[in-house]
Amino acid sequence: MIIKTTLGDNVINEQQPQNYQFALTALTSLFFMWGFITCLNDILIPHLKAVFELSYTQAMLIQFCFFSAYFLISLPAGTLVKRVGYQKGIVIGLTIAAFGCLCFYPAAALHSYPVFLLALFILASGITVLQVSANPYVSRLGDAKTASARLTLTQAFNALGTTVAPLFGALLILNHAANSISSNENAQAVQMPYVVLAAMLLGLAGIFAYLKLPKLIDNQREVDIDESLSSPWHHRHLVLGAIGIFVYVGAEVSIGSFLVSFLGEPTIAGLAEADAAKYITYYWGGAMVGRFIGAGVMQKIAAGKVLCFNAVVAIGLLIIAVTTSGKLAMWAILLVGVCNSIMFPTIFSLAITGLGKDTGQGSGILCLAIVGGAIVPLFQGMIADNVGVQMAFLLPILCYGFIAHYGISGSRVKVSP
Known part of the structure; x- marks a missing residue:
């Protein structure tokens, strides 16, 4: 059986070469941010373990909730990006991630570990949408022959985020918690750092909403897919x-x-x-x-x-x-x-x-x-x-x-x- 599928707004028109340097520069900030946020989990685990007196198994639910989002949200995110395009997908992903960061505030105020886990899942869902949008966008911003080089460059900024995050977490979360008297104060040590992260993510969402990024389009064309393969x-x-x-x-x-x-x-x-x-x-x-x-x-x-x-x-x-x-x-x-x-x-x-x-x-x-x-x-x-x-x-x-x-x-x- 042969199915006809149409490749639409998300493919580069190679007949109209453009300079994508500005777009790539802007996108590197996204790779840095999700590397930074993902690595902060390594700080949250010992912190929340102490705050809520958790076993190691219970503390690892932090990673379970975070990475489960990749499994549950990747396919819906792909469908979303296919409908709205890469740029809007990036804005939506940043907005969801910011909302997840803001949820840390009531989680700490309520002193509730389940609410923390829910906040992490929401945050990770936004990061998943962001990755599904940004990775293919970067790979298609220019010549296909240099796609790997572009992804390697942006991934280097992702690694930079994971390298810097522990220092940030140690300074603003663990040091604050060490000087706290009660477990409630310990839990509240995460409030302001994640509010700051939410503000940064919302700022990026606003920037990407108004940036004039290249539209990756080409002539509508059909591709034959043989289902018998x-x-x-x-x-x-x-x-x-x-x-x-x-x-x-x-x-x-x-x-x-x-x-x-x-x-x-x-x-x-x-x-x-x-x-x-x-x-x-x-x-x-x-x-x-x-x-x-x-x-x-x-x-x-x-x-x-x-x-x-x-x-x-x-x-x-x-x-x-x-x-x-x-x-x-x-x-x-x-x-x-x-x-x-x-x-x-x-x-x-x-x-x-x-x-x-x-x-x-x-x-x-x-x-x-x-x-x-x-x-x-x-x-x-x-x-x-x-x-x-x-x-x-x-x-x-x-x-x-x-x-x-x-x-x-x-x-x-x-x-x-």
């Missing part, structure tokens, strides 16, 4: 790649979520929360630096081999973190961030290799697999409650073990009948 699920390397994305995001988020607690252990560094939070910068900063190093290395060495190497090194570092103590264990866990740097884009690109007309659906499957950031930390929280924070890092070791297998073997292109 193989399903994307028949591509073994795609299915394994989706599992790879699931365990990678899960491992990365789990490690970041437990860093403050891990560095606070008396046998590791015995740091106060505000001091430990500052070291999260090294974890996410390592990922930013490693991204540039990995990009150069993969020009000469096959991506699958580099992926396997990084995963094996991450396993070695985690084994050191689990079996030793003091500064050796501390720096071992922080250096895992460098290993993480190239994993997501590498797994993603290997997984969609050779998909042809199934590429779009394959990309959607991989994006849904980001829900690993909701599931894996929850299981690590359960392990931490039963055997301790340090031993709980055995779970990410299993995750990186699968990634190593995918890099060396699972990423080979094979199509199931």
Whole structure:
């Protein structure tokens, strides 16, 4: 069966070349903001754990609610963006995210953990709409041959946001909480920081509503899609790649979520929360630096081999973190961030290799697999409650073990009948 579909307002008219430098400059602010907001969860976890006297499992509901939004909202967000266009999608995403930030104020006033979780889900929903809008918009702002370079550049600003956020959170949230007397005052430490974030997001929404960004249009044209072609699920390397994305995001988020607690252990560094939070910068900063190093290395060495190497090194570092103590264990866990740097884009690109007309659906499957950031930390929280924070890092070791297998073997292109 052949279906005719129309590609409309969201495609560049290549016959009318434009200068997209201003638009790209404006869009980099979005990538910075959602990296910044996502990484603040690593500060919220130990803070709300102390405020509400939560178990590790209960505290990991923060990541569960946040990353569940990617799974639940991605497809509706795609439909929304298809109807309203990229620019309006960006404005809507920023507005929803701002509303989620504002919800932190009543959550703290009511001293209610469930309301905090609801606020996080709303915030993450806005970030999801933002990503669904901004990522393809950036990739289509110019020559298709340089799309990867543009995305790499903007993703660097995303990594900058994750690097700066822990310092912001330590200064304005954990330091304030440390000087508070009651648990109510502790909870209220998040109010003003998130109100400021809401104001910034609303400001960006207003700017993007009035900016004259390039309209990505071309002549209406039809594309034939043959429904008799193989399903994307028949591509073994795609299915394994989706599992790879699931365990990678899960491992990365789990490690970041437990860093403050891990560095606070008396046998590791015995740091106060505000001091430990500052070291999260090294974890996410390592990922930013490693991204540039990995990009150069993969020009000469096959991506699958580099992926396997990084995963094996991450396993070695985690084994050191689990079996030793003091500064050796501390720096071992922080250096895992460098290993993480190239994993997501590498797994993603290997997984969609050779998909042809199934590429779009394959990309959607991989994006849904980001829900690993909701599931894996929850299981690590359960392990931490039963055997301790340090031993709980055995779970990410299993995750990186699968990634190593995918890099060396699972990423080979094979199509199931």
